[in-house]
Amino acid sequence: xxxxxxxxxxxxxxxxxxxxxxxxxxxxxxxxxxxxxxxxxxxxxxxxxxxxxxxxxxxxxxxxxxxxxxxxxxxxxxxxxxxxxxxxxxxxxxxxxxxxxxxxxxxxxxxxxxxxxxxxxxxxxxxxxxxxxxxxxxxxxxxxxxxxxxxxxxxxxxxxxxxxxxxxxxxxxxxxxxxxxxxxxxxxxxxxxxxxxxxxxxxxxxxxxxxxxxxxxxxxxxxxxxxxxxxxxxxxxxxxxxxxxxxxxxxxxxxxxxxxxxxxxxxxxxxxxxxxxxxxxxxxxxxxxxxxxxxxxxxxxxxxxxxxxxxxxxxxxxxxxxxxxxxxxxxxxxxxxxxxxxxxxxxxxxxxxxxxxxxxxxxxxxxxxxxxxxxxxxxxxxxxxxxxxxxxxxxxxxxxxxxxxxxxxxxxxxxxxxxxxxxxxxxxxxxxxxxxxxxxxxxxxxxxxxxxxxxxxxxxxxxxxxxxxxxxxxxxxxxxxxxxxxxxxxxxxxxxxxxxxxxxxxxxxxxxxxxxxxxxxxxxxxxxxxxxxxxxxxxxxxxxxxxxxxxxxxxxxxxxxxxxxxxxxxxxxxxxxxxxxxxxxxxxxxxxxxxxxxxxxxxxxxxxxxxxxxxxxxxxxxxxxxxxxxxxxxxxxxxxxxxxxxxxxxxxxxxxxxxxxxxxxxxxxxxxxxxxx
Ligand code: PFF
Numbered sequence: 228x229x230x231x232x233x234x235x236x237x238x239x240x241x242x243x244x245x246x247x248x249x250x251x252x253x254x255x256x257x258x259x260x261x262x263x264x265x266x267x268x269x270x271x272x273x274x275x276x277x278x279x280x281x282x283x284x285x286x287x288x289x290x291x292x293x294x295x296x297x298x299x300x301x302x303x304x305x306x307x308x309x310x311x312x313x314x315x316x317x318x319x320x321x322x323x324x325x326x327x328x329x330x331x332x333x334x335x336x337x338x339x340x341x342x343x344x345x346x347x348x349x350x351x352x353x354x355x356x357x358x359x360x361x362x363x364x365x366x367x368x369x370x371x372x373x374x375x376x377x378x379x380x381x382x383x384x385x386x387x388x389x390x391x392x393x394x395x396x397x398x399x400x401x402x403x404x405x406x407x408x409x410x411x412x413x414x415x416x417x418x419x420x421x422x423x424x425x426x427x428x429x430x431x432x433x434x435x436x437x438x439x440x441x442x443x444x445x446x447x448x449x450x451x452x453x454x455x456x457x458x459x460x461x462x463x464x465x466x467x468x469x470x471x472x473x474x475x476x477x478x479x480x481x482x483x484x485x486x487x488x489x490x491x492x493x494x495x496x497x498x499x500x501x502x503x504x505x506x507x508x509x510x511x512x513x514x515x516x517x518x519x520x521x522x523x524x525x526x527x528x529x530x531x532x533x534x535x536x537x538x539x540x541x542x543x544x545x546x547x548x549x550x551x552x553x554x555x556x557x558x559x560x561x562x563x564x565x566x567x568x569x570x571x572x573x574x575x576x577x578x579x580x581x582x583x584x585x586x587x588x589x590x591x592x593x594x595x596x597x598x599x600x601x602x603x604x605x606x607x608x609x610x611x612x613x614x615x616x617x618x619x620x621x622x623x624x625x626x627x628x629x630x631x632x633x634x635x636x637x638x639x640x641x642x643x644x645x646x647x648x649x650x651x652x653x654x655x656x657x658x659x660x661x662x663x664x665x666x667x668x669x670x671x672x673x674x675x676x677x678x679x680x681x682x683x684x685x686x687x688x689x690x691x692x693x694x695x696x697x698x699x700x701x702x703x704x705x706x707x708x709x710x711x712x713x714x715x716x717x718x719x720x721x722x723x724x725x726x727x728x729x730x731x732x733x734x735x736x737x738x739x740x741x742x743x744x745x746x747x748x749x750x751x752x753x754x755x756x757x758x759x760x761x762x763x764x765x766x767x768x769x770x771x772x773x774x775x776x777x778x779x780x781x782x783x784x785x786x787x788x789x790x791x792x793x794x795x796x797x798x799x800x801x802x803x804x805x806x807x808x809x810x811x812x813x814x815x816x817x818x819x820x821x822x823x824x825x826x827x828x829x830x831x832x833x834x835x836x837x838x839x840x841x842x843x844x845x846x847x848x849x850x851x852x853x854x855x856x857x858x859x860x861x862x863x864x865x866x867x868x869x870x871x872x873x874x875x876x877x878x879x880x881x882x883x884x885x886x887x888x889x890x891x892x893x894x895x896x897x898x899x900x901x902x903x904x
Pocket of ligand 1: 251252253254255256257325328471472473474475477479578579581582
């Protein structure tokens with residue numbers, strides 16, 4: 228075992244690791260997911276749930292994944308197995324969902340390659356871009372070009388659109404060559420694929436900000452609609468976006484950290500990656516909305532104003548209709564378009580290969596098979612499954628699958644299971660100490676409280692909320708079945724994939740691995756003889772059961788709602804008690820009783836359910852007081868300037884502080900972080 232660990236490859240440098248992790252985090256999701264969601268869910272107001280989610284959930288969870296990966300030096304399934312023998316399925320679950328993403332993510336890259344080809348052809352031929360046009364007609368051109376000519380026109384090989392197929396193969400070949408030599412090479416490639424899109428994004432942002440009318444675009448982006456904060460969907464999308472954007476719960480970050488040098492920092496790296504990801508999303512939003520503002524100005528000057536809210540219609544619409552149209556209005560349009568799509572490719576490619584790497588490492592670590600066999604096989608399977616999305620209805624199917632991966636049973640749910648599993652059923656404090664021993668700054672015990680208590684309650688509430696929404700939609704004939712009772716095929720396939728992912732994950736965890744015999748677990752608890760505070764644990768557990776029973780009693784019997792607060796209070800008491808037991812007794816000398824663990828889990832469930840009931844009641848009230856949509860002025864409001872300022876201060880000071888800590892730590896500890904020989 229020791230030999231195996233010594234042989235594990237490492238990133239060449241700390242920078243290589245940080246850039247690779249940033250490369251995975253910063254992807255297509257930043258450029259269309261974030262700005263589009265921000266625009267649709269309250270503009271500047273959306274930043275509140277997003278920042279809360281990033282700093283209170285995203286970064287702490289990133290630290291958790293980094294510590295587990297680094298501690299165990301294994302990819303996700305084996306890493307979870309070492310935390311607790313029964314937890315391996317969590318690693319597989321994330322990896323399998325990652326694999327679902329990798330079936331469709333390269334499709335978007337394939338679109339980008341085609342658009343790059345069109346731009347290059349326009350540069351050489353001197354002809355206008357094929358989607359170019361003016362005013363409302365121009366938007367229609369761009370839309371028809373994407374949805375009709377490109378996605379469903381042209382030639383076919385069987386039911387598959389041939390041009391997209393060739394580009395899909397190109398995307399996989401590129402991904403293959405990026406990772407086939409292992410992480411050392413990845414650590415070098417990311418020096419190109421991470422800074423390049425940043426540079427191009429800044430160029431596009433500056434270009435956008437110099438266009439007439441850009442301020443109107445920024446007003447669309449930043450003017451806050453505070454009422455959106457009272458809607459659950461706003462919070463859900465903000466939290467989901469943070470998970471997707473930071474590549475959390477897919478085993479990617481965990482796997483990347485498993486290749487990290489033994490002495491390398493963990494906490495500061497996580498903070499840098501989180502803030503850099505946020506900064507990219509925010510600046511991406513500025514580039515996009517300033518350019519769209521410019522477009523709105525040009526078209527209204529020409530007497531054919533384009534309704535901005537119709538142009539920004541979902542992610543693909545933003546990247547393949549609105550932006551191409553807006554860029555086609557500029558001088559040297561083909562060059563700008565080439566820069567934009569090349570940027571999308573460099574942005575997406577490192578995210579795509581990070582998922583491939585995590586699936587690959589999971590399989591290799593489990594089976595001991597050679598990378599040189601697993602990677603080509605995976606690439607062929609990836610291309611094969613990608614075929615589903617290049618049929619006539621491919622894009623809508625892609626949207627459905629993406630919705631499920633980010634939906635109720637998707638990543639945020641796995642994140643919840645991850646926190647509960649590592650917080651209550653493993654030794655969380657060992658991971659905290661492991662991270663602290665090598666980091667530029669240290670985590671206090673508050674981190675345990677976050678991972679074990681606060682994050683699970685928040686994610687638990689969101690999970691039950693989504694489930695409640697799904698049930699409502701199902702009853703209204705909008706989910707799985709329509710009003711006539713006919714099954715909705717796309718939804719059913721999506722749901723089937725999610726169920727299959729779960730079943731497959733559990734089955735994989737039963738397969739014996741050649742490494743299992745030699746495995747080294749987190750310090751074993753069974754060896755410890757002293758007190759487990761069993762009696763107090765039983766009390767905690769009993770109170771948690773009581774809280775749940777009171778909740779069920781209120782809901783089934785439609786009893787006095789004030790009792791809800793009693794149930795919640797009892798749940799909180801039990802949670803606090805169980806958490807204290809975990810903190811006091813999970814110290815390597817003693818071990819906490821199993822009752823405390825299960826009591827913690829039950830109280831999380833009951834508190835989440837109570838919070839859900841309160842929030843749904845509140846949001847019903849807000850839904851009644853709906854305001855008219857806000858009118859956007861041609862300039863930024865004072866509030867928007869304040870939001871802009873606050874976000875910039877947060878980013879600049881946040882990153883500045885992290886780098887300062889890194890420099891201080893490096894000067895105090897000279898030989899650390901050297902490239903491994
Ligand atoms: N974080 C990437 C993005 O924002 O586009 C997407 C992604 C990469 C998701 C890696 C999941 C993952 F494992």
